[in-house]
Amino acid sequence: xxxxxxxxxxxxxxxxxxxxxxxxxxxxxxxxxxxxxxxxxxxxxxxxxxxxxxxxxxxxxxxxxxxxxxxxxxxxxxxxxxxxxxxxxxxxxxxxxxxxxxxxxxxxxxxxxxxxxxxxxxxxxxxxxxxxxxxxxxxxxxxxxxxxxxxxxxxxxxxxxxxxxxxxxxxxxxxxxxxxxxxxx
Amino acid sequence: xxxxxxxxxxxxxxxxxxxxxxxxxxxxxxxxxxxxxxxxxxxxxxxxxxxxxxxxxxxxxxxxxxxxxxxxxxxxxxxxxxxxxxxxxxxxxxxxxxxxxxxxxxxxxxxxxxxxxxxxxxxxxxxxxxxxxxxxxxxxxxxxxxxxxxxxxxxxxxxxxxxxxxxxxxxxxxxxxxxxxxxxxxxxxxxxxxxxxxxxxxxxxxxxxxxxxxxxxxxxxxxxxxx
Numbered sequence: 001x002x003x004x005x006x007x008x009x010x011x012x013x014x015x016x017x018x019x020x021x022x023x024x025x026x027x028x029x030x031x032x033x034x035x036x037x038x039x040x041x042x043x044x045x046x047x048x049x050x051x052x053x054x055x056x057x058x059x060x061x062x063x064x065x066x067x068x069x070x071x072x073x074x075x076x077x078x079x080x081x082x083x084x085x086x087x088x089x090x091x092x093x094x095x096x097x098x099x100x101x102x103x104x105x106x107x108x109x110x111x112x113x114x115x116x117x118x119x120x121x122x123x124x125x126x127x128x129x130x131x132x133x134x135x136x137x138x139x140x141x142x143x144x145x146x147x148x149x150x151x152x153x154x155x156x157x158x159x160x161x162x163x164x165x166x167x168x169x170x171x172x173x174x175x176x177x178x179x180x181x182x183x184x185x
Numbered sequence: 186x187x188x189x190x191x192x193x194x195x196x197x198x199x200x201x202x203x204x205x206x207x208x209x210x211x212x213x214x215x216x217x218x219x220x221x222x223x224x225x226x227x228x229x230x231x232x233x234x235x236x237x238x239x240x241x242x243x244x245x246x247x248x249x250x251x252x253x254x255x256x257x258x259x260x261x262x263x264x265x266x267x268x269x270x271x272x273x274x275x276x277x278x279x280x281x282x283x284x285x286x287x288x289x290x291x292x293x294x295x296x297x298x299x300x301x302x303x304x305x306x307x308x309x310x311x312x313x314x315x316x317x318x319x320x321x322x323x324x325x326x327x328x329x330x331x332x333x334x335x336x337x338x339x340x341x342x343x344x345x346x347x348x349x350x351x352x353x354x355x356x357x358x359x360x361x362x363x364x365x366x367x368x369x370x371x372x373x374x375x376x377x378x379x380x381x382x383x384x385x386x387x388x389x390x391x392x393x394x395x396x397x398x399x400x401x402x403x404x405x406x407x408x409x410x411x412x
Binding site for chain 1: 209210211354356362364369370371372373374375376377378379
């Protein structure tokens with residue numbers, strides 16, 4: 001259905017005479033307001049129970065479970081730092097003055113070398129609460145980092161192949177246990 | 186010939202001297218020495234410093250000595266503004282702020298009760314010497330307390346030497362905040378991790394191409410030492 005035109009009818013009462021005067025006015029063509037049609041792409045429902053962080057282009061996205069676990073809120077400054085134990089380096093997430101602000105959609109800016117360094121561990125990270133350090137979360141990536149695989153030299157990994165020539169107790173060498181070290185006598 | 190083996194019990198047959206704690210590592214250490222001393226510059230000027238000697242324990246072998254320059258000049262109180270490669274300006278802490286944060290963070294790690302006492306008496310401290318004396322007092326007898334120390338690297342003519350990271354930073358609002366280098370909760374920032382990679386991937390210097398200047402090598406260039 002479409003409205004082509006509209007009329008305004010006004011009744012005016014003359015209070016002194018009691019006469020009722022009717023006036024009609026045409027408002028002209030009536031145009032229906034054009035409806036703005038916005039197409040929203042529906043976000044896939046985030047029902048993953050595991051707290052995760054996803055590395056996207058230029059940013060990190062927290063899922064619902066991660067938001068609930070950490071209690072991080074928009075405007076908080078969040079940083080990813082790296083813990084080094086021996087040869088193993090682990091990314092750790094925490095609130096820190098040096099970090100970037102968490103947005104309302106729970107993303108954190110992650111560009112340049114920070115993005116590249118994190119990408120070495122994967123693009124999806126499971127958040128694991130750091131035992132004994134409240135507010136710290138270890139990030140377990142979905143990729144095995146090459147540097148963290150410790151190379152064990154073949155000769156050490158297979159002790160049976162040791163060369164016994166230099167063994168101090170072998171052959172004609174003096175057996176240290178033969179010494180009488182009892183100094184009380 | 187009589188050989189004397191009586192020294193066996195008292196002698197250490199493995200030397201720790203000459204071994205230095207490596208950069209870009211977190212070491213388990215003792216603070217084995219803290220003293221007020223002087224360091225001679227190229228021109229013969231003596232600069233007052235607080236020398237801090239950390240000695241590795243457990244798996245950390247070697248030692249590291251940090252000479253912390255005692256702020257004496259008016260400009261040591263001023264913050265500086267640095268410009269990065271992208272032209273962004275950022276403020277860095279003053280020498281005095283770095284000095285305070287370095288020493289107080291060490292006291293916090295080794296003697297937290299001492300830190301509280303210093304804070305409680307802050308209004309009574311009038312001179313830098315009084316502050317240093319209090320720090321030395323708070324750290325006396327703590328030589329055997331184990332703690333963790335984060336070392337990063339500083340580049341001096343292509344050679345990377347261990348150094349302490351900055352103990353504090355300045356945010357965009359101009360507020361100062363601590364960045365840990367000793368104690369618990371030690372992590373490497375993204376920048377430090379990138380620097381560490383560069384250090385590990387560095388190729389040995391081609392010594393044939395290096396101009397030797399032994400006189401220069403013996404002198405300390407104060408400009409190369411980060412406060």
